[in-house]
Amino acid sequence: MPVDPDADAEITAFRWVPPFAAGLVRDLRIRWALEEIERPYQVRLLDALNPRPHEYFAEQPFGQVPAYRDKEVQLFESGAILIHLGLQDERLLPAETEPRMRSIAWLIAALNSVEPMIFELTTINIFAKGEAWTEERKPQVLENIRKRLALLEEALGDDEWFEGRFSIGNLMMASVLRNLRRSGLVEEHPRLAAFVERGAERPAFQRALADQLAVFEQHQPEGAAA
Numbered sequence: 001m002p003v004d005p006d007a008d009a010e011i012t013a014f015r016w017v018p019p020f021a022a023g024l025v026r027d028l029r030i031r032w033a034l035e036e037i038e039r040p041y042q043v044r045l046l047d048a049l050n051p052r053p054h055e056y057f058a059e060q061p062f063g064q065v066p067a068y069r070d071k072e073v074q075l076f077e078s079g080a081i082l083i084h085l086g087l088q089d090e091r092l093l094p095a096e097t098e099p100r101m102r103s104i105a106w107l108i109a110a111l112n113s114v115e116p117m118i119f120e121l122t123t124i125n126i127f128a129k130g131e132a133w134t135e136e137r138k139p140q141v142l143e144n145i146r147k148r149l150a151l152l153e154e155a156l157g158d159d160e161w162f163e164g165r166f167s168i169g170n171l172m173m174a175s176v177l178r179n180l181r182r183s184g185l186v187e188e189h190p191r192l193a194a195f196v197e198r199g200a201e202r203p204a205f206q207r208a209l210a211d212q213l214a215v216f217e218q219h220q221p222e223g224a225a226a
Contacts, residue, residue, distance in 0.1 A: 004040035009070040011041055011081075012060070013212065014048040015219040020126060022216050023209055027066040029078045029175045030085075031208035033168060037089040043214065079111050082168040092168045099163055106162045106169030110176045114152065116171055117144050118179045145185055153189040160198060174199030 006163060011034075013027040027043075034041045043125030046052060060076040064123040068074070068081040075081050083104060094100045121141050124134045142189040152173075161170045177196050180186050187193050199205060 002040070003043055005042050007040035007042045009034065009039060009068070010044055011066040011068050012044045012046055012056075013065050013215065014222060016216050016224070017048050018224075022131070022213060024179055025065065025212065026078045026175075028208055028212050029172065030066050030081050030201075031211060032067060032171055032175070032205050033082055033085050033092055035204035035208045036166075036171075036202075037091050039085075039089075043215070045219075047166040066159045079107055079172065082107060082172060084170040091166075092171075094167065102163050103169040104169035105195065107172040110169070114148060114173070115179070117141060117148060117178045119178065121145060121183070122179065138213040142157070146179075146188065149185060149189050149192060153192040156191055156195055158191070160176075160195070166202075170195075170199065171208070 009032050011027050014025055018024055020202070037151060046056070046065060052060075056067070057063055059069075059074060062076075064076075066078060066081065067076050069086075073084055082092070086103070093103055121138075122137050124141060128134050161167070162173065163169065174196050177186055177192070178200070187197055
């Protein structure tokens with residue numbers, strides 16, 4: 001589904017980010033969901049390298065992306081946006097109460113029980129790289145991630161998706177685990193690695209990723225590494 005400047009759904013995104021973040025910025029999660037339900041959307045671009053416009057904080061209190069709005073709501077936080085979209089379309093959330101709520105539980109698990117420790121590793125490897133404390137802390141963080149991934153793989157078992165079908169819970173979990181790309185940590189757990197790969201192979205994901213990366217390529221600053 002191509003981006004449509006006349007669509008009633010709008011997300012915010014960045015014009016450009018450094019290579020380590022390309023393909024991981026959280027508007028990708030919303031692009032992916034909208035592609036899954038074939039809903040057109042438009043994109044409002046912000047500059048990641050400069051302070052956000054003051055008025056933007058009324059939409060996103062922390063100045064992050066994405067913010068989202070349509071004819072019904074104005075939202076921030078990717079999890080809340082995905083729940084809103086899922087409640088409108090059974091391709092993202094089951095209609096029955098128990099499987100619906102368990103799918104939402106996996107979305108929250110991705111955000112609360114998995115992503116924070118991955119972000120700590122990102123801080124050590126990128127944002128605090130070279131600082132003295134990182135050498136002592138990194139082995140502990142890696143051990144914690146490995147333990148959590150082992151439990152996650154056990155919960156998945158031999159199923160293709162958590163709870164047996166694709167949902168926003170699986171979309172969020174696959175998105176979060178992609179933050180470990182090039183670390184080799186997910187690959188230590190073959191069933192989990194296959195789960196992430198299944199998500200990445202979905203046509204909707206491929207379209208969403210291509211659209212995000214095309215924006216970054218179009219707005220790459222002169223002299224910046226590709």
